Amino acid sequence: MDQLSSMRVFVRVVETGNFTRAAATLNIPKTTATNMVQGLEAHLRTKLLNRTTRRVMVTTDGALYYERAVQILSELEELDGTMSKSQNQPTGRLRVEMAGAFADLVVIPNLCEFYQRYPQIQLDIGVGDRLVDYIAENVDCALRGGTPKDQSLIARKVGELRMRNYLSPKYLERFGMPTHPRDLETDHFSVGYLNATAGRIMTFDFCKEDETLEIMPRYVVSVNDARSYVNAAVAGLGIAQAARFMVQDHVQKGELIEIFAEWECEPLPLYIVYPQTRHLSNKVRVFVDWLAKLVQGLKEDEQPTVTLLKTG
The missing domain is CATH 3.40.190.10 (Periplasmic binding protein-like II)
Structure with missing residues (x-):
C-alpha cells in the first residue's frame, strides 16, 4: 500500500463528501479511491469512514486522522517547495482566518490581484471572530483586531481602525x-x-x-x-x-x-498572527506581505477609518 497516496485520497474524500467527487478531482477511478481508503483502514486497523448509499461520514478516529493527515501533507508540500527551483512561485493550500466584514469588504474584492501574482496558491478562508486552535485546525495565519494575548503567536501589526x-x-x-x-x-x-x-x-x-x-x-x-x-x-x-x-x-x-x-x-489595532511553532513558509510569507500592503494601501479619502502604519 502507498500510504501517502492513500492518505491524500482519504483527505480528499472527507473534503468533498463522497468518493465520486474525490476520485474526479484526483483523476482516478472511483473503485481505486475506494480500495485505497479501505487499504488505509486495514493498515491502521480502524474504521475512518462510515458509508451509506447516500453519504460518507467521518468516524471519531477518522476525524483525528484527518486533522493530522492534513498537517502532514501540508508540511510535505512545503518541504517539496523548499527543495524545488520554483521559490518565486509559491504553491499549495493556505488556510487563513479573519472577520467576515473584513473578508467581504476588503480582502475578497482584491483577491483577483493576489491570484494574478500567485496563481498556484489555493486559499481557504475561514470567516468569523472565533477562538482558533491554529495547530489542530491547520490554520496558517489570521487577521485579527485587538492586541493578541496568546504568547504562542507571532503578531505583526499592520494598521489601526478608527x-x-x-x-x-x-x-x-x-x-x-x-x-x-x-x-x-x-x-x-x-x-x-x-x-x-x-x-x-x-x-x-x-x-x-x-x-x-x-x-x-x-x-x-x-x-x-x-x-x-x-x-x-x-x-x-x-x-x-x-x-x-x-x-x-x-x-x-x-x-x-x-x-x-x-x-x-x-483605535482598534489590526494584527496578522501565526503560530511560533509553524515554519513561515513561502506561501504564508507572500500572503502576509500582500495582506499588510492591502491594509496600508487603503486610501484615507476612501476609507477614512484606517490609520496607515509602517511594518518591519
Whole structure:
C-alpha cells in the first residue's frame, strides 16, 4: 500500500463528501479511491469512514486522522517547495482566518490581484471572530483586531481602525438621541460584542480633551461576529461602535447615523498572527506581505477609518 497516496485520497474524500467527487478531482477511478481508503483502514486497523448509499461520514478516529493527515501533507508540500527551483512561485493550500466584514469588504474584492501574482496558491478562508486552535485546525495565519494575548503567536501589526459610534433611525424613533456617552450606562442600549479571546463584552472607549471614559454599555443582545454586530445596529437593537468601512454602505443609505462625533474613540489595532511553532513558509510569507500592503494601501479619502502604519 502507498500510504501517502492513500492518505491524500482519504483527505480528499472527507473534503468533498463522497468518493465520486474525490476520485474526479484526483483523476482516478472511483473503485481505486475506494480500495485505497479501505487499504488505509486495514493498515491502521480502524474504521475512518462510515458509508451509506447516500453519504460518507467521518468516524471519531477518522476525524483525528484527518486533522493530522492534513498537517502532514501540508508540511510535505512545503518541504517539496523548499527543495524545488520554483521559490518565486509559491504553491499549495493556505488556510487563513479573519472577520467576515473584513473578508467581504476588503480582502475578497482584491483577491483577483493576489491570484494574478500567485496563481498556484489555493486559499481557504475561514470567516468569523472565533477562538482558533491554529495547530489542530491547520490554520496558517489570521487577521485579527485587538492586541493578541496568546504568547504562542507571532503578531505583526499592520494598521489601526478608527472607531465611530452609530445608531439607526429605528432606534432613534424608539429611544431618542443620547447626549453623552454616559447615557449608554443608564438610559440607552448598545449592541454587545462578545470578545472570544477575552470571554467578555467589549467596552466602549471615549476621549475628549482631558476626559477619558471607559463605558460598559447596557445591551439586550450580544454577538461575536462583526457583520451580525452591524446588522443588529441597523435593526435598531442598540448603538454600535464600529470601523467606518464596516458601516459605510448603511450610512450612505441612511440606515445608520453617526453620533458622538465630538468624541474620539480608542483605535482598534489590526494584527496578522501565526503560530511560533509553524515554519513561515513561502506561501504564508507572500500572503502576509500582500495582506499588510492591502491594509496600508487603503486610501484615507476612501476609507477614512484606517490609520496607515509602517511594518518591519
